[in-house]
Amino acid sequence: MVRYWGGKVVSVIVSLFVLATATFFLMKAIPGDPFTQEKAVPPEIKAKLMAFYGLDKPVWQQYLIYLKKLLHFDLGMSMKSQYQTVSGIIADSFGYSFRLGIFAIVVSVVVGVALGILAAMYHRKLIDSVAMVLAVLGVSVPNFVLASFMQYVLGVKLGWFNVAGLGGPLDYVLPVIALSALPIAYIARLTRSTMLEVLSAEYIKTARAKGLKKRAIIFKHALRNGILPVVTYAGPMTANIVTGSVVVEQIFGIPGLGQYFIASVSNRDYTLIMGITLFYAVILMIARLLTDIAYGLVDPRIGLRSRKGASG
Amino acid sequence: MKDNRTAAVTKQMFKRLSFRPPAEMIAGESVPMWRDVLRRLVSNKLAMAGVVFLVLLAVMAIIGPIISPHDYFTNNLDRTNEPPSSEYWFGTDSLGRDLFSRIWMGARISLIVGLAAAVIDLVVGVIYGGIMGFVGGRTDEVMNKASEILYSIPYLLVVILLLVVLEPSMWTIILALSVTGWINMSWIVRGQILQLKNQEYVLAARSLGASGSRILFKHLIPNTLGPIIVTLTLTVPSAIFSEAFLSFLGLGVQSPAASWGTMINDALASWTLYPWQMLFPALLISLTMLAFNVFGDGLRDAFDPKLKK
Numbered sequence: 001m002v003r004y005w006g007g008k009v010v011s012v013i014v015s016l017f018v019l020a021t022a023t024f025f026l027m028k029a030i031p032g033d034p035f036t037q038e039k040a041v042p043p044e045i046k047a048k049l050m051a052f053y054g055l056d057k058p059v060w061q062q063y064l065i066y067l068k069k070l071l072h073f074d075l076g077m078s079m080k081s082q083y084q085t086v087s088g089i090i091a092d093s094f095g096y097s098f099r100l101g102i103f104a105i106v107v108s109v110v111v112g113v114a115l116g117i118l119a120a121m122y123h124r125k126l127i128d129s130v131a132m133v134l135a136v137l138g139v140s141v142p143n144f145v146l147a148s149f150m151q152y153v154l155g156v157k158l159g160w161f162n163v164a165g166l167g168g169p170l171d172y173v174l175p176v177i178a179l180s181a182l183p184i185a186y187i188a189r190l191t192r193s194t195m196l197e198v199l200s201a202e203y204i205k206t207a208r209a210k211g212l213k214k215r216a217i218i219f220k221h222a223l224r225n226g227i228l229p230v231v232t233y234a235g236p237m238t239a240n241i242v243t244g245s246v247v248v249e250q251i252f253g254i255p256g257l258g259q260y261f262i263a264s265v266s267n268r269d270y271t272l273i274m275g276i277t278l279f280y281a282v283i284l285m286i287a288r289l290l291t292d293i294a295y296g297l298v299d300p301r302i303g304l305r306s307r308k309g310a311s312g
Numbered sequence: 313m314k315d316n317r318t319a320a321v322t323k324q325m326f327k328r329l330s331f332r333p334p335a336e337m338i339a340g341e342s343v344p345m346w347r348d349v350l351r352r353l354v355s356n357k358l359a360m361a362g363v364v365f366l367v368l369l370a371v372m373a374i375i376g377p378i379i380s381p382h383d384y385f386t387n388n389l390d391r392t393n394e395p396p397s398s399e400y401w402f403g404t405d406s407l408g409r410d411l412f413s414r415i416w417m418g419a420r421i422s423l424i425v426g427l428a429a430a431v432i433d434l435v436v437g438v439i440y441g442g443i444m445g446f447v448g449g450r451t452d453e454v455m456n457k458a459s460e461i462l463y464s465i466p467y468l469l470v471v472i473l474l475l476v477v478l479e480p481s482m483w484t485i486i487l488a489l490s491v492t493g494w495i496n497m498s499w500i501v502r503g504q505i506l507q508l509k510n511q512e513y514v515l516a517a518r519s520l521g522a523s524g525s526r527i528l529f530k531h532l533i534p535n536t537l538g539p540i541i542v543t544l545t546l547t548v549p550s551a552i553f554s555e556a557f558l559s560f561l562g563l564g565v566q567s568p569a570a571s572w573g574t575m576i577n578d579a580l581a582s583w584t585l586y587p588w589q590m591l592f593p594a595l596l597i598s599l600t601m602l603a604f605n606v607f608g609d610g611l612r613d614a615f616d617p618k619l620k621k
Contacts, residue, residue: 015461136609139546140602142553144560144573145594148580156584186546193539193612229539232503236496239463247557262561288460295503 008292012285016278020070023277024063027270053079053271066274075275080267086275089260094279096166097245097256103176104241108183113230115184116191120199120226121218131188138185143244147178147251164253175252179244183237187230195226231294238287242280352614359610362603369419369600376416384413385568393586403588405578414570415592421482421571422552422600425489429551432490434544437497438533444498445505446528456502463495471558480566485555493551500543504536537615545608549601556597572597 041049050056054065069076075086119131151174155163162171198204199222207217246258257276264272353359377384382400388408396403402411444455471488478484508514509532517527533540558564559573567574572593579589 011457015457018461136602136605139549139605141598142556142601144557145576145598148576148583148590149594152583228507229500229503232500235463235499243557247561250561262563284463285460 008289012289015285016281019281020067020274020278021063023274024066027273028059053077070278075278076271078264078269078272080264080269080272086271089272090257090275090279093255093257093260096254097242097249097258100166100172100175100179100245100248100254100256101238101241103172104179104183104244105237107176108180108187108237108241109230111180112184112187113191113227115188116230117195117218117223117226119188119192120195121214123196128192131192135185135188135192138181139189141181143178143182144247144251146181147174147248150174150178151251166252166254175248175254178248178251179241182244183233183240186233186237190229190233191226194229195222198222198225201225228295231291234291234294235284235288239284242283349611349614353610356610356613358606359614362605362607362610365599365603366607369596369603370423372416373419373423376419377413380410380413380416382410382413384410384417384570393582393589395586396588402592403586405575405589406582409568411575411589411592414575415572415596417570418572418575418593419596419600421565421569422555422597425482425486425555426548426552426604428486429489429493429554430544430548432486433494433497433547434540435494436490437494438501438540440494441498441501442505442528442533445502446509446524446532448506448509452502459495459498463492471563480564482555482565482569482571485558485564489551489554493547497540497543497547500539501533501536504539505532508532508535541608541612541615545605545612548608549604552597552601552604 047056054062057065066076073087075090078084078086078089081089115131115135119128122128151163154174155161161174165171166175195218204217204222207221212221242258245256246262248254249256249258250262257279260272261276261280263269264276380401386409388404391400391404391408392406394400394404394408400410400412402415405411405414440455440459444452444459470491471485474484474488474491478487505528514527514531517531522530555564556571556573556576559571560577562574562577565571565574575593576590576597579586579593583590
């Protein structure tokens with residue numbers, strides 16, 4: 001067990017190292033530097049700036065310095081926002097994105113699985129049709145269309161919600177709906193299609209023949225197998241919500257990490273781009289790790305034992 | 313009477329069979345799988361409605377910009393923000409460009425991006441995921457790790473880097489979407505195969521001496537076809553979405569080329585004043601994704617009648 005998780009942690013560190021390296025050299029491949037502006041900076045000042053950020057050194061030296069700082073969790077100074085560290089910017093902005101993301105994940109899983117189970121239980125009945133229409137609409141209407149539509153109708157026209165910002169709890173409603181519409185639809189479809197498959201399996205027939213109640217069959221027997229693809233979707237869902245937050249934050253004027261990410265790229269703020277990229281990578285790897293754990297929990301056939309044997 | 317009957321039934325009415333089927337082989341006419349699938353697909357009205365819409369969309373994507381009296385890129389600053397009329401069928405945008413032409417140019421981009429991304433994801437994802445799940449052990453670990461590393465780079469960053477290093481265009485977006493797009497498919501195939509490969513029929517095939525690749529391609533992958541199709545169903549519209557999303561953020565297709573995402577972004581600032589500028593691209597992208605979704609559902613039901621609604 002210890003060996004298994006030790007191996008996992010080592011592999012996360014290795015992937016982060018590879019990623020940090022790849023990001024660093026890709027950043028270097030981008031033409032232009034962070035001090036390219038409409039108004040030309042005098043060459044002496046530019047040289048000083050380059051020296052201050054270490055950009056005058058050979059690339060391999062820059063790379064070593066960057067790695068050394070990374071080991072101390074030092075992501076450096078932002079090159080565009082003066083006097084701000086990258087970790088400071090991330091710490092300030094991530095709170096908004098994190099709260100939005102967690103709400104969106106919880107809402108997605110709860111509503112999605114519930115819709116999927118209902119649809120499978122009341123197969124070909126009204127509930128099924130309604131759930132599937134919702135699911136099809138959820139994957140069909142792009143989140144930025146949905147977000148601007150809700151902002152216009154519910155915010156501007158009806159005045160039920162604030163148009164922008166994240167002040168009170170009500171302000172979370174529209175962004176969370178915009179973020180979770182797609183995952184809800186995806187989860188509902190996955191749950192429904194596997195539940196239908198599982199419900200026609202032999203062991204369910206056996207359970208039914210034993211006279212078990214429908215509820216017991218669904219929750220005790222079918223759900224454990226039916227939920228497996230949903231668990232696989234946890235990683236992509238996190239990525240979906242992370243990228244979705246970029247556009248949703250922009251539309252609702254939320255000063256989250258996504259906004260900084262887009263801004264850092266158009267500003268060519270090297271240190272900020274690398275910092276946010278690594279940060280996103282850590283989040284997605286944690287999500288993958290949790291997926292692996294959950295995978296083993298819901299399906300003992302893919303247990304730790306076989307993996308441990310394979311990696312031992 | 314008896315004589316008459318024997319006279320009516322002549323020997324010429326019968327054809328001699330070249331072999332005599334065994335008595336227990338009572339089966340319907342053997343129909344190739346694809347014909348069976350097609351028959352079930354055609355009987356699904358919703359899926360057919362989706363197909364009809366997509367065919368119309370494809371036709372309009374080809375002829376739309378040709379039949380319009382105006383091209384899609386010429387600014388006409390005397391005629392900005394006009395509502396739909398007999399001259400400008402869908403109205404004009406803030407630079408006086410013809411929205412009718414631009415909408416169908418946007419359809420071209422969306423369809424090409426969606427189909428190209430789906431084909432690449434399917435081929436790469438199924439092969440990669442199949443090998444990961446089937447071979448297992450070290451190979452699985454290394455390949456999974458590689459895909460994990462690739463996936464942990466936010467695809468926005470991949471796209472942005474490529475858009476900066478290369479020329480920002482539709483092809484760059486397809487390339488960028490392909491770099492990470494297949495990973496999701498490969499994980500779903502891997503998950504399914506991990507689940508399937510411990511089942512008895514695989515053991516049976518193996519003990520009959522079937523080779524690894526035969527078990528993978530003849531037994532495991534056909535049995536994961538359902539989830540593969542469900543995933544693919546969502547790949548085409550999600551590629552279309554990604555292109556519009558990137559263009560909406562200003563990172564994708566650049567003006568004067570017309571993408572639905574750019575058009576929606578352009579219209580966003582003033583859509584209380586000029587709702588049609590928003591309405592046409594928003595409606596068309598939603599309808600296109602809807603059509604791909606219902607078509608994909610129909611295809612899934614046709615491939616796997618067990619799952620039929």
